[in-house]
Amino acid sequence: MNVRDSEHIIAELKEKENYTLSNDASNADLILINTCSVREKPVSKLFSEIGVFNKKKKPGAKIGVCGCSASHLGEEIFKRAPEVNFVLGARNVSKISQAIKEDKFLSVDIDYDESSYAFGEFRSSSYKAFVNISIGCDKKCTYCIVPNTRGEEISIPADLIAKEAEIATKNGAKEIFLLGQNVNNYGRRFSDKSHKKMDFSDLLEMISQIDEVQRIRFTSPHPLHMDDKFLSMFASNPKVCKSMHMPLQSGSTRVLEQMKRGYSKEWFLNRALKLREMIPEVSISTDIIVGFPGESEEDFKDTLDVVRQVRFEQIFSFKYSPRPLTRAAEFTNQVDPKVASARLQQLQELQQSILDEISQKHLNRVYEVYFEEKRDNGMLAGRSDNNALVQVEGKDEWLGEIKKVKITNPKRLSLYGEVVI
Ligand code: SF4
Structure with a gap:
């Protein structure tokens, strides 16, 4: 979810504010820290990171804190780190243009409804496209801070999801990765009450009908909502990858x-x-x-x-x-x-x-692998349909291609093999 939020922020800044990405903090006009708060460690790291970036940044450069820790710490971030220029909660991403223009901008409203906001197009990988299908979470798991940082669950309209998937596949992605806190609770609530009734199985079916989509993955489904209809759709739709x-x-x-x-x-x-x-x-x-x-x-x-x-x-x-x-x-x-x-x-x-x-059990099996990455060891890496990490020695032009691979050396964390077709 955070990766996709970052992509949304980058898209907005590129399209509306003419920003470009920099990997050099000392030369950047704007430094954004997109935070997680699911566990304690990333939160404690936040303030030391702010200190590091404050030392590195050029005069006049701004620092913004976004994401779940921004949502739950809010104003406290300004108190503990006055060098921060704005704080933008996980459900307020669409306000980034406003945030960079106002001094000490704070927006951490967890009731803010961004479910119908059409974000600009930016993806860190051209092969795999993350697509949000809902925001927030209605569950109240007693250990979890997410409902307090991302608010109540609202499903994103199906036509917006389909449009995003279509654009991503036209730009080269073969795999659509649907995201939500509880994906298989999709359709429980839409902002627009007249939205056609639709559950997650219906949504999967709809996305799979887009010709260019070759693979669909999703996370996270909730065990409670794994009814027979969902399991049958998962099992029978050939475009839905067989990893749960x-x-x-x-x-x-x-x-x-x-x-x-x-x-x-x-x-x-x-x-x-x-x-x-x-x-x-x-x-x-x-x-x-x-x-x-x-x-x-x-x-x-x-x-x-x-x-x-x-x-x-x-x-x-x-x-x-x-x-x-x-x-x-x-x-x-x-x-x-x-x-x-x-x-x-x-x-x-x-x-x-x-x-x-x-x-x-993988030895000598043949899997269809979608190559997405060239690793530091020089090998091409990708995922099989059932999500095993597979590495082969291969050509760069195979990146973005799905190929059959025979597994010759299965290891605990990665399978090694050779392309057979
Ligand atoms: S379902 Fe997931 S996100 Fe929602 S409260 Fe439970 S653990 Fe948190």
């Missing part, structure tokens, strides 16, 4: 209730295993928080149990970090950080052993 992110957070139904996630361990397992049954080649990734307040050894065992049963292809795992403005930060049964660290290590070791086993 299913944020588990915890394998314990008791902890999930405390987190207010809205599903149980059994529901999650039912959906994940049904996916595996419907699409044997599917890859499933997840997010897991260990050490959530009150998490017992038994609860943690439930998480390990889900990991063993689902055998995720990728896990993003974190120690619980109390965030301001969240209910869980006030829970009195916080877990000892040492216990949480030990659990994190145990979880990651289990995952490494699963990955060692999983990676071998």
Whole structure:
């Protein structure tokens, strides 16, 4: 979401204010820091970054702080860092032109509705196009600060999404990556009440009918909204890539209730295993928080149990970090950080052993790989339909092409192979 917000800001500044991008902070007229606040570390880094840029910047250059930390810290940023010229919240991106012109501009309104704003066109990759399909989030997960920084959920009108996808593919992107906090809750609320009723499955179908779109990915779907209609559409539409992110957070139904996630361990397992049954080649990734307040050894065992049963292809795992403005930060049964660290290590070791086993199943398989990047090691890298990172020795002109690759050397984090067609 932040990457796409940055692209929107750049597009607005290029098209409306004649700015160009610079990678030299000491020569820039404007320095923007687009911030995250999901965990504590990036927030503490913000003020040291401001200090670094303040020393580097040329006289008269402005510094702006954007994104989720801007939303939740607001005015406090000016107090702690008076050198900052403006603060622009995650839901106020369209006001960037105004922000650069006014002194001490502050806009962090989380009710501001940008869902129908047609941003200019800028993409950091010409191969893959991120397209927002909603803003905000209506869930109230007790550990999460996002509803306080991005406001309530509003779906972006389908015609705007389709238009963006069409422009991106005309400019060379073969893959459309749909973004939202809860993509499969799409259609719950539109600003324009007369908008045609449409859910996420309908939206996927609509985007897949654009001829130039060859691949569709999305993140993040919510396990609660993984109904049969959604799973069938996911399985049967050939343009929808067969990789699913299913944020588990915890394998314990008791902890999930405390987190207010809205599903149980059994529901999650039912959906994940049904996916595996419907699409044997599917890859499933997840997010897991260990050490959530009150998490017992038994609860943690439930998480390990889900990991063993689902055998995720990728896990993003974190120690619980109390965030301001969240209910869980006030829970009195916080877990000892040492216990949480030990659990994190145990979880990651289990995952490494699963990955060692999983990676071998790729040997001699042939995947369609979309080459997007030339790596520092000189190899071309891309993703298979089911999201495995694949690297080959190849020609630069293959960038932006989809080619068949036979896997000859599967490693835990990347598969190596050779192009067969
Ligand atoms: S679904 Fe929960 S975790 Fe995800 S953004 Fe919304 S509140 Fe945060």
